Amino acid sequence: MYAFRKPFSAAGYGEHQLVIEIAGRPLEAKTVFVISQILGYCTSKYLGAKLCSEVRREHLGPALLVAIGCALAALLAFAVVPPGLKVVAIFLNGLPLGFVWGLMVRYLEGRRISELLLAAVSCSFILASGEVKRFGLSLMERGVPEYWMPFVTGAVYLAPFVVSVGLLSLIPKPDAADEALRSKRSTMGREDRRAFLRRFFPGLLPLFIAYFFLTAFRDFRDNYQSDLFHEMGIADPAAFSRTERPIALSVMVVLALIFLIRNNRAGLMATYGIVLGGLALMGGATWAWDHGMIDGEMWMIGNGLGAYLAYVPFGTVMFDRMIALTRFGGTAVFAIYVADSLGYTGSVGVQLYKDLFAENTERLEYFRCLTYGMSLGGLPLMALAMIYFLRQGPASERSAGKD
Incomplete structure (x- = not known):
């Protein structure tokens, strides 16, 4: 899926100057494209909180194929339209891609080995974020125009995506032992979703606030990593792989x-301990870079590892x-998508703030302050959420006065 979403952010898009202003202040062409794609992605997260938690298992595979086909068609439009x-084209690219994660997690959650799969x-x-951007840069070095590069990259990865969906569809449903240990997962209707939010609201509030800013941070790093490398004087495209591979393996x-x-x-x-450790690592790595203890690539590894240790559990094992x-009847995908929809809203806000109110600040310095x-x-917010949820238990236990 990342081959249909991330390669476009590796280009600079300086060929055409888009005249788009907010409050009399111009936005860079790349910022406009990045925000437009995120808005599409964010919209699908809001829709996905309902749709991905309701779709039946036999429809998951076809839904994945339709989503990626629409995303690829939008990339073709991105290449050819004025x-x-x-x-608009890049917005339409992001719109179907936001459903992919939730549809895929539906195959994998609620199992004894869910942690291994996720x-x-x-x-x-x-790993994919760095690899597909590196692939996109290599295509441009071979003469592929920057507006065609995202479509060509997606087309190359289309066949592996189709094969992967077919393999996912062969995974058997969770068995009785899975359901005994991890509870039975079921689709969630409107009343189920409302009941979930009512029951866990005190813990979800600090959790969602932290994720709002964490997603914004992670997305800024991901979308502008090439710019950050440039401002640090790192010109080698292989730097994407050198920084992201150890992060992926460690996480x-x-x-x-x-x-x-x-x-x-x-x-x-x-899980909460991992998130708190990741947040602390982000700040610690930045402090070490500020004091000349590590170089730019090591700093990107440190802040990236910390960010992903904090970010990834939200979309996988935490919920x-x-x-x-709690043995709450439903699916973890609903909670994941509520968090994601809020998180990508934060991503748009952080990038708009940069161009509108910190336009004279280089992206590297802005990112440094954002990291701190x-x-x-994030540390106190996640600590509050941890205290709340560790006191929860099945409804039967809570009525009996147990933790």
Whole structure:
């Protein structure tokens, strides 16, 4: 999926100057494209909170194929339409892609080995972001125009995507042992979704606030990584791989270890510990770079590893373990998509703020300050959420006065 979403951010798009202003202040062409795609992606997250939690299992595969086909068609439009309409095309590219994660997680959640499966998928998307941008840059070096590069990249990856969906569809449903340990997962109607939010609102509030800014941070790093490298004097396209590969492997190993924890409360505690550790690492790595203790690439590895250790559990094991602990009837995908919809709203806000109110600040300095803010602000919010959810349990236990 990342081959249909991320390669376009590797280009600079300086050929056409889009005249788009907000409050009398111009936006860069790349910023306009990035925000437009995120708006499409964000819209699908809001819609996906309903649709991905309701779709039946036998419809998951066809839904994935339709989503990626629409995204590829939008990239073709991005290549051929006039500059003003390219903004619409990249919005339409992001719109179907936001459904892919939720549809895929529906295959994998609620199993004894969910942590292993989701850790592998998490490794995939962390690695994919750098690899597909590197692939896109290599295409442009071979003469592919920057507006055609995203479509060509997606077309190359279309066949592997189709094969992967076919393999996902062969995965059997969770068995009785899975349901006994992790609770049975079912589709969620409107009243189920409302009941979920009512029951867990005190813990979800700090969780969602933290994720709002964490997604914004992670997305800014991802979309402008080429610009950050440029401002640090790093010109080698292989830097994407050198920084993202160790991050992907480390996150996969850490999350996979949660599989060894059978007790759901202990597993949830370990998950929160990983998130808190990641937030602390972001700030610590930035402090070390500020004081000349590490170079730019090591800093990108440190802040990236910290960001993904904090970010990835939201879309994988955190809500899966929460559902398993509380035995709430439903699917973790609903909570994931509510968090994602808020998170990508934050992503748009952070990028608009940069161009409108910090236009004279280089992206590198803006990102540095953003890293400190995310680390210092996220730690207390996640600590509050952890305290709340670790006190939760199945409804039967709570009525009996147990933790």
